[in-house]
Amino acid sequence: MAEAVTPRDEDYSQWYQDVVRNGQLAENSPARGCMIIKPNGMALWENMRDQLDQMFKDTGHENYYFPLFIPERFMEREAEHVEGFAKECAVVTHSRLTQDEEGNLIPDPDSKLGENYIVRPTSETIIWDTYSKWIQSYRDLPLLYNQWANVVRWEMRPRLFLRTAEFLWQEGHTAHATREEAVEEAERMLEVYSTFAEEYMAMPVMQGRKTASERFPGAVDTYCIEAMMQDGKALQAGTSHFLGQNFAKAFDCTFTDENNEETYVWATSWGVSTRLIGGLIMTHSDDQGLVLPPKLAPHQVVIVPLFFDDDQEGPVMEKCERLQEKLEDAGVRVKMDDNHTQSPGWRFSEHELRGVPVRLALGPRDLENDNVEVARRDTQTKEVVPQEGIVDRVLDLLDEVQQGLYDQAQERQEDTTHVVDDYDTFKEVIEEEGGFVWAHWDGTEETEARIQEETSATIRLIPFDREEREEGEDMVTGEPSEGRVLFAQAY
RNA sequence: CGGGGCGUGGCGCAGCUCGGUAGCGCACCUGCUUUGGGAGCAGGAGGUCGCCGGUUCAAAUCCGGCCGCCCCGACCA
Structure with missing residues (x-):
């Protein structure tokens, strides 16, 4: 079954789909353009989310939650913002369904809303409407907030993770007393994204600002990180916006400064999405399937016990479980694959397709020799090593893999x-x-x-x-x- | 929205040209033998052939319409 994944040079976009599917990350949904994120994909996103969340907290931010629905009239307030997002908004117009004469379900005409809601494509409008109530004095500033949410942008051509009608992301929205402070914030968060991409995703990125035509609708300046994919195309991996006073003016958000003068608030917003997973895939994965950096992999190590009769099972499992315990005590995310019904070869392939960085296999032969087989996903190499010191060996190996993936991606970026x-x-x-x-x-x-x-x-x-x-x-x-x-x- | 391709058991496909009552591989279920790189044999279950209409004694196959998906463009994180 070597043909589970289409080779990259044969059909790159088919390869991408094969990697996503075989990696058990996500699949298409009955709702067009949306994706079903499977447990393996969600675990990956959760690891990314948790790390980013910690980095946001470390830079002084708190989380909150704003609603999915935004009053339609809010979208009209900021001219560029409307223009940028109006054509991809889903609109809620009714509150219930009813049946027509033929028994077909239709929106109940009697339930037509007095005011339409749009499903948020991003939340600047509702947030700045609210900030105008929260902020009166310079003493209320800065506001440093973030939310983890889903958003909807009705896209023509969806691609799992890279461009879907609904996606998961975080959006930070901050309010500041001065221009300088807001610009600093936007720069700081771009730096956070860059650090995350390079240190956790092992994905080298370029930093800079967007041209006017590529700028976020409503922003004064958009900063971005860009990564180079294996097919020679770039991926915008994260953006951070200096919004100036545009939204403050649109939503009449002012504060009284130290000199008792009324001034418009300065703003930023910044976000990364599940698109990062697409970037991760296209940075590291190969013709054998998904390759994940250890720092983000749902499972960093998989243990595959090998036994061929009932007498062997007990001792092999006992050894494997002790190994699992020791690794977990050392902080390693370990999966024990004691699946009885699949052959070892099948299980090896499965974990490769899922991108597990390190595989340990242990059978009767290793029991006799106090060995364990260690295989690494990125280089596809394996070696048999003594069980003595295996935990340290694994910890070192995870670091090596993480660094190796970054170096390889860095080298490729330089070459191209x-x-x-x-x-x-x-x-x-x-x-x-x-x-x-x-x-x-x-x-x-x-x-x-x-x-x-x-x-x-x-x-x-x-x-x-x-x-x-x-x-x-x-x-x-x-x-x-x-x-x-x-x-x-x-x- | 333009250009191309495709809709047939869960997945991947053949059959369509030339109409005759649906087949293959994988997966699934049962049993036995297996297991250090996607195991073998035997038996079994599963499909109104995308939808609607037409032609015909007879339609997966021919004709008309519709829907959906994928790829390449325009839009976009």
């Missing part, structure tokens, strides 16, 4: 990042190799749009230190460029 000066070469690189391309840009939307039109590559980000790098000439127009920006085709 190009510096290009002329447009012909740019087109060639984008079409044939993909990856990131640093090139000069004159700063106009026209040029940006033309490049996208002709190559389908977009400006993924403008580096924060652009001005400090070298100046040059736009590769298309020859106009002056303040510095290179990062291009790529993207998800």
Whole structure:
């Protein structure tokens, strides 16, 4: 059954679907564009969520919860925000169903709502309406809050985890007395995302700011982290927005400062979603299926006991259970696969498809020699080692895997990042190799749009230190460029 | 919304050109033998062939309409 997963170079998007399915992460749902997140996928998300949540708490944030439904009129308040989200909003118009003459279920005309609700595509509007009530004085600031929630954006072309009509995410919404403080907050949270991506997901990212056309609707500035996938396309993995006073003005949110002057509040918002799982998959997984970094894997180690008759079962299981205990005492997430009905080979493959970083197999032969077989998922290597010191060996191995995955991804990102000066070469690189391309840009939307039109590559980000790098000439127009920006085709 | 492909047991597919009452692999159930890289044999269960209509003695197959899914674009985290 080696063909459980379609090879990447044969059909990349089929490979992706195969990895998601075989990894037991998620499947399509009867509701179009939505996904059913299976226990293995949810456990992965929970690990990501718990880690991020801790990092938010460590930077002074608290959680709260806002409703799923937002009064429709709120969407009209901020002009750019409406424009950005109106065309992908689900709308609730009735409160109950009834049957028509033919017995078909229809929305009950008598239950038409006096005011429509939209299902939140993001929560800025309802939150800023509320903040305007919570904030009076500079003494009320800052507000540093976050919520874990689901949101709905009615998408045309869904892809499990990468783009689904409903997805899980977190959205932080902060309020500040000064512009500087808000900008700092947006930068701080981008840094948190970057640290999380690199240290936990083992996914190297580029940081920068978005161009006006890629900016969050309603933001003054959008910061982002971008990661490079194995097929040469970039993935926006997280965004952090400096919202200026746009939402404060739209929702009349003011405070009285130390000088008794009424001022609009400064805002940020920032979010990452279950899309990160898509990024994780496309960063590390291979033709054998899912590969997960130990820090986030639902199970870091799986123990597969091997026994061939009832006499062997007792001693083998006893040894395996003790091993499990010792590993758990050391803080390792361990799964014991004592499934009697599947052959060892089947179970080995299953855990590989699920991306478990380390597998320990222990049978009668190992019992005799005080050995245990250790296999690592990322390199597909295995060795037989003494049981003595196995816990330390496993702990070291998990660190090695985590680091190895990062190094490999980092190396690939470097190999596929190009510096290009002329447009012909740019087109060639984008079409044939993909990856990131640093090139000069004159700063106009026209040029940006033309490049996208002709190559389908977009400006993924403008580096924060652009001005400090070298100046040059736009590769298309020859106009002056303040510095290179990062291009790529993207998800 | 454009262009392409596809809807047949749980999953993957064949059958359709040339109409004749549905088949294969995997999975599932029972039993025995097995088990260090997706085990073998024997028996068994499971399908109104996406939906609606038409042609016909007879439709998975031909004709018309509709629905859905996947891939490639436009939109997007």
